[in-house]
Structure formats: structure tokens, C-alpha cells
Amino acid sequence: MAGTPPAPGAGLKIAVGSYVPLLPFFGFLLIFLIVPTVTVVVSAVQDGEGGFTLGNVRALTSDAAVNALWNSIILSGSTAIIGAVLGGLLSYLVVSLGPRSVIRRTAVSVCGVLAQFGGVTLAFAFISLLGFSGVLTEALRSWPGIDIWGSGWLFGLPGLIVVYCYFQIPLMVIVFTPALEGLRPQWREAATNLGATTAQYWRMVGFPLLTPAFLGSMLLLFANAFAAYATAAVLVSQGNPISPLFIRSALTSEILLGQRNLGFALALQMVVVVAIVMGAYALLLRRTARWMR
Template sequence: MAVTSQAPARDGATATEEQPQPAPSVTRRRAGRGAPRRHWPAVVPFFAFMAVCFGLPACTLAYNAFTVIDPATGASHYSIDNVRHSLTGAYATGLAGSVKLSLLSAVLATVLGTVIAQALLGARSGALRKAVVSASGVFANFSGAPLAFAFIATLGTTGTVTRLLHLKSTGFSLYTFTGLVLAYLYFMVPLMVVTILPALDGIRAQWREAAASCGATKAQFWRHVGLPVLMPSLLGGAVLMFGTAFASHATAAVMTGSSVPLITIQIANALSGNVLVGQENLALAMSLNMVVIALLVMAVQIPLQRRSNRWLG
């Protein structure tokens, strides 16, 4: 829409000038740019909470991880000795054990959780789906010491299932790496079901119909359409499972103690004073290693989640 205005001409007559106005979309876009700025004070409490509860401890952790105390004088100085010790010897074995346990648990939980979620979508009963989703939400939060005691009472040396099935004669032991994997799967598989179910539900029926009209089988549909679309969600779920298993401590501490080398148990031992003189900050260095791995996990998960939302949103 143009606005006309009268302007004097050189010969004394009036001439009509047209002044173009910006398009409505441009006007809305300009108005929208300033809208978030008016609401930024609302998020100040959130960022303040993050700074106090997460930022300050993280900075303190990083500072003390590179601080070494001289046992003779008690003076502190900056050094990488704590970080170097945390990546050698038994501590490196514990870090590798945690990574191995997390990777295996994440892969198994991703496969089993995806299969269960897909079977749940194919069920005709809506009540069954609601019941399984509700149970998965409960089981996903049942971990730590209560879960360890439940497994010990069931599959321990004198557990009920162990005696009924005579598992002790087969050489099975709950207090091993395999037993930890079973315990972790108890809460990780339900968590994967809850995580992947919305993505599986986002597979549109029109895609299946279009593939069937072109003569594609179910296997071909999942190979060429379903799995490529779900791959960001699957990888994001696997990364989430890895982070969950990597940060778990209470279950492993109660079940196996120090018999299975894990970085979380070694950090707890170091915090209790089970370190050499002059290595008081070794636990902080090991914690810094875990923080770095957690940041790498987040750096992988966030882009995958965004890509999944773009496809299935």
C-alpha cells in the first residue's frame, strides 16, 4: 500500500509523490526482534540458579584439579600432576571400565528399548500401552541402593532365583561386570522406551502407505525410510543411555564395591582420604575427566535431538 503526499513542483504546481511502505512481513519481523528483549528479566533467576549451583562448583572443581599441595610446606601451586595421575595406572583402568560398562549398557538398552517400544505401538489395546508407559516411567527412576538390594535378594549368592534355578552351579555371579550390566538394564531399558516412543510414534502412516504402493516390503520400508528418519533419535537415545550409565554410582557401589574398577567408585574412595599424601585433589581431577566426557556427550546429543525434532516434529 502506498501513501501519496503533496509536494511543491518547481513551476509552482503541486506534484504527487509516492512513498513506499515496508511490507507487512518486514514490519512483523522488526517488531518480533525486540519482543524477546522485553522478557529477558524473566530468565534472570534461572541463570542465577545455574551460575550458583553449577557454574561455581564447576569452576572450583577445575581450579582445584590443577592445584597440588606440597606435603612438606603445605603450600599449594599449579600443576598438572593430579590430571596426569588420574589418567594413569589404576585410575585409567577405572575410567576405561566405566566407559566400557556404559557403552555396552547403552547399546543393549537402545536395542531392547526400541524393540519393546515398536511392539508397544503395534498393540491394539490402548490400556496396555498406558500401563507399559506408566510402568516404564516408574522403573526408569528405580535405581541406586534400593535396586542393588533388590538384585542381591533376587540374584545374589543366596538369592531366591539363584537357588530356584541353581545359577550358582553354572558359575553365574551377580557381583561381576555382567551382573552390573543386568542391573543397569533394569532402569535403562524403560528409560529408552520412554525416550524413543515419541519418535516411533512420529513415523507417519502416509509414509508406510506410499512405500507399500510402490511395492516396498516392511523390511525395505524400515531400511530405506524408517531407520534413516529414526537414526538421529536412536543415536540421541544411545548417547543419553551412555551418560546415564556413566554417572551411576550407588548401584555399583552397593553391589560390587571395588571388585569392579569404576571411576565413580574411585572418586568416592579418593574423597574419603584413600590417596597418597600430596594427592588430596586427585578426586577432583578424576571428576574433571568425567565432566569433560559429559560435555562431549551433550555436544553430540543436542545436534541429534534438533535434527530429530526437525524430521519428526
């Protein structure tokens, strides 16, 4: 009958039922995010016998730990800037082709693949190309007599910067293209009707609107490079130039035997840095969403 009040508890059942499809997602978060994070936090403040200690956290101020963190920041920051600038330009070229362009769809699809192309495969590809006996190295060594191998830069921080840019630039295209697509043609038409030139439109309308999205994408690239491990683990077999490799040594190396919990402290340090970066990214993304609606 019309006007009949709902049965008691019906609203609660509907509310609970609406979350049932999300249970697999919540289970995924619990197993692969929450449990590992809690494990890292707890283990970082424990000694070898399971007692509470701040020695692991204090060890983060050692020269080795500070240098590893600083190198990770340099690696992530430089590749984020390079990837953001080159990827942003590529995104603009892709968007300018038009939504129905075959080249545009192909370029976005290729970037989607290359953004995930990392790890052992990527490292092997660059070793085959730029290693001591790499294809390009041998070709330039035979003619015109240029030795690009040098002192083995590929297996140090400069080499990691070059290799990381390989997947940073395509990732920038993927995350920044929607922001460029969000620029409405009416805004440019309005600026033109008011007498603005193309340069004035970009300086006074386009760039200010795109700045939050650009900075947010750069932060995402920073976090992506900061947490990358597999590619660096293959290229750098000795030493711990970045934090992920220092964590590997603390957990597995015989030289750092008994420093397992130091590895957890290093991981906690990385979690804090990534959390700060992703928090700033979320704020910029919220600001970008205001004008993309």
C-alpha cells in the first residue's frame, strides 16, 4: 500500500548489500596493502628478539642510509621531471591529432604497454643495446670510433636515470592526456573572441588550468620511480645506490647479517615518503577535477 513504512532494518540490509560486491577489493587491500604495511611498521621498531627498540630508526641517519635515500630522490626527481616534460609534449601532440585519429589511438595503446614494460626484460634490453658489447655500443665503436660505454655508466645512477625514463615518459602520456582532453574548445573560442592570441590563451588560461594536473602527474611519476626495484636490481649487482637495493642487502646479504629489521626500517622510510607524495598528488587531483567536470 502507498505510504507503508519500510520494514525495520530494511535500510540497513540495503546498505550492507551494496558493499558486498566490494568484498574482493577489500580483501585485496587487506592482504597486499594493510597487512604488509602493519608488518613493516611493527618490525621496524623491534630487535632480533622481538623486543621494542628505536635502534633501527636511528640507523636511518647513517651515511649509507642517507646516501641511498638521497640517490633515490635524485633518481626519482630527475626521471619525474624529464618524463613529465617530454611526456607532456607527447601528450599534446597526441591530443592535437583528434579523437578519431588512428595514430592517436595507436600511440596511446603503445604508451599503455611501454608504461608497464620494466623489470628484468627492460634491463636486459638496455644491456643488449648499450652494454659493453651492446649492439649500439659496438656499432659506434667500429664507426665512427665513439665509445659510449665509458666507465660503465649504464650500471650506475646515470644509467638508471636513462632506463627509468623509458617507462616514465609513456606513463606521463597515460595520466596527463585526460587533462589535455578536458580543455574545452569553448574556452579557446572565448579567449579568441576577446582578442587573445594563442600565446596569451596558453599563458592565461591553458597553463594555469593544466598546472595542477601536470604537477600531480609529476608526483605520480616520482612515486613510481621511487618504488621501482626489479630493473635496478638487475642493472646494479654491487653496491646499494638507492633505497630499494639497500633494503635487499639488509634482508639477504651475509655482510649485513642480523640487520633484517633495518630493512623494515628502510621500508618504513620509503612508505612515509610515498605517502607524502601521494597525499600531495591527491590534493592536486582534487583541484584538477573541479574544472574537468
